[in-house]
Amino acid sequence: MYKGYSGKILRINLTNQRIDVELTSKDLARRFVGGTGYASYLLYQELAQGIEPLGPENKLIFCTGPVTGTVWPTAGRMAVVSKSPLTGIWAESHVGGHLGPEMKFAGYDFIIIEGQASQPTVLSIVDEDVQFHSGSLYWGLKTLKASRLIRRDLGQQHGHVAVIGPAGENLVRYSSIMIDGARAAGRTGLGAVMGQKNLKGILVRGTGEVSVADPARFRTLWQDGHDRVQTNPQALEMRKYGTAILVATKQSIGELPTYNHREGVFEGWDRISAETFHDHYYHTTRACGTCRLACKKAFRIDKGPHKGLITEGPEYEGIMAMGSNVGIDDVPTILVTQHLCNEYGMDVISAGATASFLMELAENGLLTEEELAKLDIQWGNTEALIELMHEIAQRKGLGDLAAEGSHRIAQEKGEQAKPFDMTVKGMEISGQDGRAHRSMALGHAVGARGADHLRNLVTMDQLAYKEVAAERFGKDKLPEICDPYVETHKALATVVTEKVYTIRDSLIVCWYTCSWPPIFWVEDFAPLLASVTGEPAFDSVDEMMQIGTRLVTMKRAFNVREGIRRKDDQLPRRFTHEPFLKGPSKGQTVNLEPMLDEYYQLYGWDVTTGIPTQETLNKLGLDEIAKDLQSRGILSS
Amino acid sequence: MKRVAVLPSRCTGCRVCELVCSESHEGTFQPSKARIQVVSFDMTVQDVPIVCQQCADAPCMEACPQDAISRSPETTAVVVDKELCIQCGACVRACVIGLNQIEPEQKLAIRLDEEKEMPLKCDLCEGNPQCVKFCPTEALVLTETSVKGELSVEELMDALDHFLKQIELPLLEQEGD
Helix, strand or coil, X not given: CCCCCCCEEEEEECCCCEEEEEECCHHHHHHHCCHHHHHHHHHHHXXXXXXXXXXXXXXXXXECCCCCCCCCCCCCCEEEEEECCCCCCEEEEEECCCHHHHHHHHCCCEEEEECCCCCCEXXXXXXXXXXXXXXXXXXXXXXXXXHHHHHHHCCCCCCEEEECCHHHHCCCCCECEEECCCEEECHHHHHHHHHHCCEEEEEEECCCCECCCCHHHHXXXXXXHHHHHHCCHHHHHHHHHHHHHHHHHHHHHCCCCECCCCECCCCCHHHHCHHHHHHHHEEEECCCCCCCCCCCEEEECCCCCCCCCEEECCCHHHHHHCCHHHCCCCHHHHHHXXXXXXXXXXXXHHHHHHHHHHHHHHHCCCCCHHHHCCCCCCCCCHHHHHHHHHHHHHCCCHHXXXXXXXXXXXXXXXXXXXXXXXXXXXXXXXXXXXXXXXXXXXXXXXXXXXXXXXXXXXXXXXXXXXXXXXXXXXXXXXXXXXXXXXXXXHHHHHHHHHHHHHHHHHHCCCCECCCXXXXXXXXXXXXXXXXXXXXXXXXXXXXXXXXXXXXHHHHHHHHHHCCCCHHHCCCCHHHHHCCCCCXXXXXXXXXXXXXXXXXXXXXXXXCCCCCECHHHXXXXXXXXXXXXXXXXXXXXX | CCEEEECHXXXXXXXXXXXXXXXXXXXXXXXXXXXXXXXXXXXXCEEEEECCCCCCCCHHHHHCCCCCEEECCCCCCEEECCCCCCCCCHHHHHCCCCCCCCCCCCCCCEEEECCCCEEEXXXXXXXXXXXXXXXXXXXXXXXXXXXXXXXXXXXXXXXXXXXXXXXXXXXXXXXXX
16 A cells, blocks of 8 residues: 555444445545545445435544644644535535544544444544443533543543534534534534434544655655745734734625625625734634644633633634624624534534525515514514524524524425525525626536535635636636636636645545635645655646546546536525625626636537536546436436 | 753644654654644644653652663753663653643653653753744744743643643533623
8 A cells, every 4th residue: 555544444233333444546546546536436335325414334534634633734634524414415524623633643534424323432542452432421412522531531631632522413404423522523514414323423543653755755755844834924924913914804705695695795894804813812723733823713702791702713614604604793693603603513604604594584574473483583583693502503483494504494394585595506605796796607506515525626816816816717717817807717717726626635634725815736635645655656747636626526536426427516596696786796696607617628528418428527537426427327328 | 951842822832843853863754753843733723732741850760760761962852862762661651741641650750661662851952953944934943042922841731731621621511602
C-alpha cells in the first residue's frame, strides 16, 4: 500500500456485532485517492439501489484521506458519507476538530458502520481494540455532555468522540454528527442515520503513526505551506474574526440571504457583523488539527438573559441562517440558537432555513392554527426561534413538522407553499444566492448533495480575485468571470473548481485556503499527494484533473442510479423568476439553462438527461459503473 | 536555564506542536510520541499545551537511581541518557505535571515509552525547539526568564486539576436549561 494511508478499513456490523478489518485497496487509492472520492466508489458498491436511508440497509462511512494526520496545513479534517435521509441521494459532510487524525493514528483510513443495534450503543475504537458498550446512559443527553461522559467512562481522556444528540435520536432529517460536542458534520442528516442505527457515539483513540513516502520533500512542501498561510493577510483576518467577515462582504454585493432569500441586503447587518461578534462576545479561538488559519471563534455572553453561555461558533452560515434570513439582528439569539443546534445535534443551515420557510408560510396564512400551536413564528421573533429549536429536536408542536425539512413540508402543503421552498434536491440552500453570485447558481443546482456551497463554490465572481481568476481559468475569461451578475464562463469556472474540490475532499484538506483565501490549488495538491503517497503519477496536474473528473462523475453516477436527472438540477423559482427589489443586486435573476448545457458538455454528460455517457464513463475507467447502469436500463447497452 | 514557556491564552489547540515534535524526534507523525501534549478543556473552550518546564531542582533528576538524568551543558535542558536509563519509572512518578489521578503511571511532561525503552521528555531540540518554531500564534516561547501570560508549574498543575474536576462531574447532574 502507498504511504500516507493507514492501509486498513474497519467494518463494524451493529446487527450481529461483527468486526472486520479489511485492507485499503491500492488500486482504488490510485483511481479515487481517498476521503469522499474513495468512499463514493465504496458507497456505490456497498448500497443497493433504492434502499431506505433510515433503515438498517443504509451504511455510514467515516472517511480520512492520505494527508489526514500529517502536519500539512488544514489536514485535521474528515468526512462522513451515506445515503441522505433528507434528500434520498448522495450524502457527504465534512467536519474539523481532531477525530480524523485520531482515526489514522488508530490505524484506519475508513470506518464502515452497517446494520442496526438492538439497543442504544456506544463504540470504542482504541487502536486495534474495538468494543461495543451500552449507550443507554447517554441516550437523550446533549452532545457536549455525552462526549465528555463517554470519554470519562471509557477512561479515554485523550480520545475524540463523534456523537449524536436528541435530534439524531428523534430522526430529525437534518440532524448532525457532532465531533467532541462542538464540530458538526452538519449537512444531509447523517445524525438521523446514526440515530436509526441506535448508535449514540463512537470514541476513537489512536497511538500509532502516519508516515509519508518522501519525508524530505514533504517537509519542504508543508513548511512552505504553513509560511504561505501565515503570511496571507486574509488568512490572518480570518484568524481574528472567523468566517463572520462574510456578513459585510455579502451585504456589499447584495448576497446576504434575508427573509428567506426574499432580499439580498439586511437592514440590521452591522449589528450581526464580524466586528460586533468580536468586540462584544469574543472568548477564544479554536483551530482544527494543524490549521494555522484558526477560523473557529468561541463566544461568551456576559450580560442579559443568556449570560454565562460559552459556545463555539457560529460561522457565517449560522449567522445568516439564524440572523438575516429570519430577520433577526440580535447576537445573543444567534449564539443561543447556534448552541442549541450543536447541543441537540442538528444542522444550523437547514434548521434556520426551515424556520425562515415556516415564517414565510405563516406570513402567507399557510400554517394552520393547530400547527402553529402557541408559537408566534414570524420574522424577527427571537423567542419563537429559540423555542422552535427546542421543539424541532424533540419533535414537539410545530417542531415535529419542521423536523421533516422545508421540501417535505412544501410537498405536503401543495402549490401555494412551493414558491417559498428554498431547497435543491430537498436540501436547504446555504448562505449564498445565485442572483448575486452567478457561478453559485449553477453550483447550487448541480451539487452532488443538493444545494451546496462547499463542493464547487467559485469565489472569483464573489470576491473579485482578478489575478487568481486569470491564473486558474485564463486571462481571456476576464472581466466576465469576475462579474457576479453574468452567466458567462461560470460553467467553466464551476467545473474546474468542482474537480479541484473533489481532489481536496479526497486528500482531505479544508476548503479554506483553497478558494478563500486562494492559497492552495491543484498545482500544490499534485506534489503534495505524490510526496505523501509515493505514487509518481499523482505528481501531474493533468492526471489530478482527470481524477477530479472521475470523482465528480462517480458521485453523479450514485445519484443517477437513485433517479437524479437534469430535471432535478434546478433552482427554487425565486432565484430564476423573482428579481431582488433593492440593494446592489436589484433586478437580478438567474438564467440557469445555458449554464447547465455547458456544464454537462464540459463533463461529457448527456445534455438532455444529465447522465454521464457510456463513452465518458469508459474514458474515466469507470467501466464497471457503466455496466451497472446498463444492467438497470439507465444507460442503453 | 531555558525552557518552553506556555501561554495558553494564545493557544488555538491546532496541535501543530505535537506533530512537529514527533516528526523531528521520530521521523513520523505520531502525537502519542510527542514530548508536548495538548489538553482540551471542553467546558471553558480552551486548550493548554503541556511540556516539561526543565525545573531548576528537577524532581525527575533527583529521583533517578541511575543518575541517568542530567542538565545538558549545551541547551540547559534536563535530558535522559538512554545508555544509563533502566526504565524504572522513578522520574515519571516524581514529575508533578500530569493527570495523576487517572494516569498514575504516566505524566504529560514525561512519559515512559516501551518501544523506545526510555522516558519521552522535551530536550529543547538542540536549542531550537520545533514546537516553538512552528506554533502559529506564539503560544510557545523559548525563554530563560518569566513571560507575561505564561503558566508557571504551579498554574499548570492547577489547570490539570481543573481538567480533572471537569471530568468528574456526576453523570446525572441537573440540566441547566
